[in-house]
Amino acid sequence: MQRYFIDQVMEKDIPVQVSGADFHHMVRVMRMKAGDQVWLVDLNEKVAQAVIQEVLEDKVILAVSSFQEKTSEMPVEITVASGLPKGDKLDLVVQKGTELGATEFLLFQAERSVSKWDAKKVHKKIERLERIAKEAAEQSHRGRIPFLRYYSSLKALLESEGQSYDFVVCAYEESAKQGECSSLAQVFQDMPSGSRLLVIFGPEGGVSGQEVAELKGLEAIFAGLGPRILRTETAPLYLLSAASFYFELSGKSENE
Amino acid sequence: MQRYFIDQVMEKDIPVQVSGADFHHMVRVMRMKAGDQVWLVDLNEKVAQAVIQEVLEDKVILAVSSFQEKTSEMPVEITVASGLPKGDKLDLVVQKGTELGATEFLLFQAERSVSKWDAKKVHKKIERLERIAKEAAEQSHRGRIPFLRYYSSLKALLESEGQSYDFVVCAYEESAKQGECSSLAQVFQDMPSGSRLLVIFGPEGGVSGQEVAELKGLEAIFAGLGPRILRTETAPLYLLSAASFYFELSGKSENE
Known part of the structure; x- marks a missing residue:
């Protein structure tokens, strides 16, 4: 599943909007549609699974479905x-x-x-x-x-x-x-x-x-x-x- | 110092003859002459410093000067x-x-x-x-x-x-x-x-x-x-x- 680093802070139940280069990659390169799933990583290094709800002209709206508990970062x-x-x-x-x-x-x-x-x-x-x-x-x-x-x-x-x-x-x-x-x-x-x-x-x-x-x-x-x-x-x-x-x-x- | 793997077993005080590709590398590529030093590694993985004594038409004669004690190989x-x-x-x-x-x-x-x-x-x-x-x-x-x-x-x-x-x-x-x-x-x-x-x-x-x-x-x-x-x-x-x-x-x- 594709992973995107976003310049935002994710919160539960708040939809995420992705535009710019990541929008381009999702929609133009990967041809993703509503219902497709991705990983999002936010500014606090929180990782969440998200599902695309709507693809608009210049942005994608996603719903965060679940946060990942374990980290993939070293403890140092x-x-x-x-x-x-x-x-x-x-x-x-x-x-x-x-x-x-x-x-x-x-x-x-x-x-x-x-x-x-x-x-x-x-x-x-x-x-x-x-x-x-x-x-x-x-x-x-x-x-x-x-x-x-x-x-x-x-x-x-x-x-x-x-x-x-x-x-x-x-x-x-x-x-x-x-x-x-x-x-x-x-x-x-x-x-x-x-x-x-x-x-x-x-x-x-x-x-x-x-x-x-x-x-x-x-x-x-x-x-x-x-x-x-x-x-x-x-x-x-x-x-x-x-x-x-x-x-x-x-x-x-x-x-x- | 250049290192050569030789298809021989080295012994103290016995000169080593190197021909073929390693001869070519020593003499033609590296332009080595009598007095130049190299590392030799033999079939038993013994490593020694050696000095070139003579460069002949198709081979080089080397004298083994000292064997290396410590190994660079992993213990497993x-x-x-x-x-x-x-x-x-x-x-x-x-x-x-x-x-x-x-x-x-x-x-x-x-x-x-x-x-x-x-x-x-x-x-x-x-x-x-x-x-x-x-x-x-x-x-x-x-x-x-x-x-x-x-x-x-x-x-x-x-x-x-x-x-x-x-x-x-x-x-x-x-x-x-x-x-x-x-x-x-x-x-x-x-x-x-x-x-x-x-x-x-x-x-x-x-x-x-x-x-x-x-x-x-x-x-x-x-x-x-x-x-x-x-x-x-x-x-x-x-x-x-x-x-x-x-x-x-x-x-x-x-x-x-």
Whole structure:
């Protein structure tokens, strides 16, 4: 059943009106008619089944039939910060990272990023990735669409955002090479339900010495992601999967 | 440093001769010369640093300088069995799955596979995926290159291979929808070091009723992979990452 994220707050027994792009998708693309059912997700991340009551010229009227009890969101919030990688790898990170439960994606021009974003094109690039995130959120039955933001350097990112997280981790190849294999598990163990984790991933070639120093200033934890060398676009997917396993499947998350 | 998988067994103080495709890569592609260093991985998955002593017309002579103590392989063996998905998604499963530690990939024509492999083209398709696996194994510093095999149905796969695993799991969307969220963790907990796990992933649309019955005949465990709906190519990456976290990072694997 199709899922739509709406800019409204749903309440029981109050019909919902959908217009704009979602109206277009329902009526023109999916050719839905009165009686067809959809999932709606509102601004409070509440998910409800709804049935189309009437299709008008430029909007659809729906009746909310039942709210969903269980959430598909992780009990903690994980923000993926990626140094711009080569090629179209960000498409993969955003699509798969959304499926795997990321709360936000922060993109930054790392010192070792070969790829550069022209300031004039940032808006368009972010918009494109936002569409990928929205589609992946719908497909994977997320309760929210991850946010995206761009920073011209890790320094700018940390200055603007660094204080708003409970934990900051840097996925660090040098840690992995030295056999570091317990920091990530320790961080998960320390995270109560509702806490916010920022994880920094370097581009190809990793984070620079200067960036490591900036992260140390913020008391970031440097963590290895196992004994194999993961590509820059694989590392965030590993981390999100590991977090989902820990917080959603293992029953080990008893510090709530 | 470049890594080569050689069809030989290395011993201390015995020079290694490399010819064929790896010779070509070392000398023609990488333009290596006497004194240059590489990683060699032998048939016993032993990893050693080696230095080029001589470049001849059609082979390179190397001296093994030191064997690597620690392994980059998971303490358990995980085989990913994928029902043929649409498009080129198998490229992603094999590349990322190799980085994430899969031991083997079994591919099968599932009842719901839209994509079909012409029997005449199977050999070529497998060869292509083998190249992807080899490259990913080198890049990610694996101790082995995952094997690949194709079966014309899940039934044929299970008849031929089903008995050679200690555990068989099916990643099952219906289990996930019903909120099943502890089977996978239980399987990991039950797996001693060295044990072999086969995990079945359906194509788009999942495994069919008939395939579920065949899996039940083998006492497979049906496991959900969390509350979000993962695409067919994302699910194996989730499972391998979760396994790596459990067996390599969490210190929870104490049943060795």
